[in-house]
Amino acid sequence: QWKWHLDEVYVKINGEMHYLWRAVDQEGEVLESYVTKTRDKAAALKFIKKALKRHGSPEAITTDGLRSYKAAMSELGNADKQEVGRWANNRVENSHLPFRRRERAMLRFRQMKSLQKFASVHANVHNHFNQERHLVDRETYKTRRSAALAEWQSLIA
Template sequence: ESVRFWWMRFGPLFASEIRKARAQRMRCYSNWQWHLDEVFVKINGETHYMWRAVDHEGEVLEAFVSKRRDRRAALKFLKKLMKRYGRPEQIVTDKLRSYGAAMKEIGNADRQRTGRWLNNRVENSHLPFRRRERAMSRFRRIRSLQKFAAVHASIFNLFNSERSLSSRHIFKRNRAVALAEWRGLGAA
């Protein structure tokens, strides 16, 4: 309930600002590898699919909800992603044939990589989303899922700082910077 209250009060304001800032920063770096995957999500007992894209550092780029898991949905997701971030050098996917068909239509078929454990980065990025989904007792509408996924990705990216890759001193400094940015958005 507290998450829903927070979302209704602050979500739309913060999410749009955080996403704009993140997208602007991401354009500065080379997008050399993306990981794409889809997650099964139940909405009122009906299965829907949330397509997710994660970059090579674990930052969630985009989340897109659709009723189907076909070429058309994959194509729409890829176009939306490339419009915002440009073209990557590699796109790592699972062996779902919809990705191949959509990439062939875009002209990215030569950039697609599939393999047994290549897509672990995006599979592991589903876990925080699943934890929040369970805490919220699932979703009732596609629109609320889409809004939640966008906000969750933005906030997760802000506070995610790969603890295992840095010393305690650097981790604490990065965490303080993230909290300062968060408080700055709250004060605005």
């Protein structure tokens, strides 16, 4: 039951609009982030190809109503896997919130390269430390959190 959610979010860099494309799995973990200047079929196609190459093919791909997704999916031959619904894409919309919070704290971005680097690193760190506190009791949360921190320290050392 592997399911992806795809979405794009606009980010201003020096007053210009850029788009951060994101793929999130059914559990809310960010799989892929990609920055482009445009929001057209070519950008969607490049992003989807990159995600498919790195993570394999999912059972279903949920998107919003952007026509670029439909065009890119039909070119790839995955049009039957695409699902579009009114609130079906909330999983990825909510994954933008930690990114936006951190972006605001950093006082925005100055270059596309720094945005791309930050988005990919932030996704990995957030995936590693996001323990979904509201779903588990205190002891379980503390155990998982200390295990994540120990693993992180071993990776850094």
